[in-house]
Amino acid sequence: AYAIGNQAIVTPMLAQMQDSNIVQTIVDMAAFDNRYYATTNGANASNWLLKKWTDMTAGRSDISVAQFSHPNWGQKSVILTIKGSDNPAEVVVLGAHLDTINMNGTYETTIAPGADDDASGIASLTEALRVMLANGYKPRRTIKIIGYAAEEVGLRGSQEIAQNFKDNNVNVVGVMQLDMTNYQGSSSDIYLYTDYTNSQQNDFVAKLISTYLPTLSIGYDQCGYACSDHASWDAQGYPTSMPFEAAFSQYNPYIHTSDDTYANSGSQAAHALKFARLAAAYAVELGSEGS
Numbered sequence: 030a031y032a033i034g035n036q037a038i039v040t041p042m043l044a045q046m047q048d049s050n051i052v053q054t055i056v057d058m059a060a061f062d063n064r065y066y067a068t069t070n071g072a073n074a075s076n077w078l079l080k081k082w083t084d085m086t087a088g089r090s091d092i093s094v095a096q097f098s099h100p101n102w103g104q105k106s107v108i109l110t111i112k113g114s115d116n117p118a119e120v121v122v123l124g125a126h127l128d129t130i131n132m133n134g135t136y137e138t139t140i141a142p143g144a145d146d147d148a149s150g151i152a153s154l155t156e157a158l159r160v161m162l163a164n165g166y167k168p169r170r171t172i173k174i175i176g177y178a179a180e181e182v183g184l185r186g187s188q189e190i191a192q193n194f195k196d197n198n199v200n201v202v203g204v205m206q207l208d209m210t211n212y213q214g215s216s217s218d219i220y221l222y223t224d225y226t227n228s229q230q231n232d233f234v235a236k237l238i239s240t241y242l243p244t245l246s247i248g249y250d251q252c253g254y255a256c257s258d259h260a261s262w263d264a265q266g267y268p269t270s271m272p273f274e275a276a277f278s279q280y281n282p283y284i285h286t287s288d289d290t291y292a293n294s295g296s297q298a299a300h301a302l303k304f305a306r307l308a309a310a311y312a313v314e315l316g317s318e319g320s
């Protein structure tokens with residue numbers, strides 16, 4: 030368990046990853062007035078992500094992309110599935126949320142770009158996906174990449190998905206949540222959160238960083254509450270980790286406002302690239318395990 034032994038696959042992938050691709054995804058998502066769970070823009074943002082991931086994965090018969098409908102609101106979650114080759118019953122989940130919110134209230138045309146919260150997480154995962162595809166990587170376990178709806182209104186999309194997986198006895202061996210990856214508010218590079226997560230998996234994630242991203246420094250912190258979608262999976266007893274952009278007291282001050290823009294993340298994605306690389310290493314190392 031938690032073996033690191035796929036350097037020949039992972040190391041070249043990490044070298045191919047580019048912040049320019051992450052920038053493009055952030056800018057495209059932030060172009061919606063908002064991505065609120067209950068607006069037309071919010072529903073359209075889900076459809077946009079469905080199309081993006083579908084177009085990227087065309088030609089791979091082992092990959093499917095589908096929306097997960099939530100009965101009580103319009104915005105759908107998006108779930109990409111790479112079916113495992115010989116150990117498909119064991120499932121690795123990587124997630125970020127696609128919705129946004131404005132703290133002053135969010136209506137059809139309210140501006141809530143969510144460049145950092147959480148287009149950065151979707152963009153980091155999308156770049157990890159791109160290099161896995163470019164290298165023709167086929168995992169032994171199933172890998173699911175999820176864009177959650179309705180995180181901002183109580184982790185509601187991930188709660189329904191995690192409950193559904195539990196009800197269907199899905200054997201999720203690990204979950205990584207990326208919520209805010211691009212605002213470098215603190216001195217360390219990656220902060221591993223220790224509440225609502227699994228300490229053994231956190232140790233594995235720290236080892237992935239020291240193995241594959243040895244120049245990066247690691248910090249630890251706590252939210253003190255269920256601060257993102259990993260808590261939905263933790264509540265179902267699945268092991269989770271949440272690598273985060275900064276220490277709790279120093280995260281992006283612009284979130285949940287019209288000022289959560291790419292410019293206010295420093296007009297760069299070098300910070301998000303660290304998380305994209307970590308996500309790729311996590312997906313390949315966990316995904317390559319046989320039964």
Ligand SMILES: N[C@H](Cc1ccc(I)cc1)C(=O)NO
Pocket residue numbers: 146147180181208209222251252256257273277280284
């Ligand atoms: N509450 C969270 C913001 C947030 C997420 C993680 C941490 I650590 C601190 C703060 C949110 O708005 N997620 O979308």
Ligand SMILES: [Zn+2]
Pocket residue numbers: 146181284285
């Ligand atoms: Zn938020």
Ligand SMILES: [Zn+2]
Pocket residue numbers: 126146147180208209257
């Ligand atoms: Zn968020």
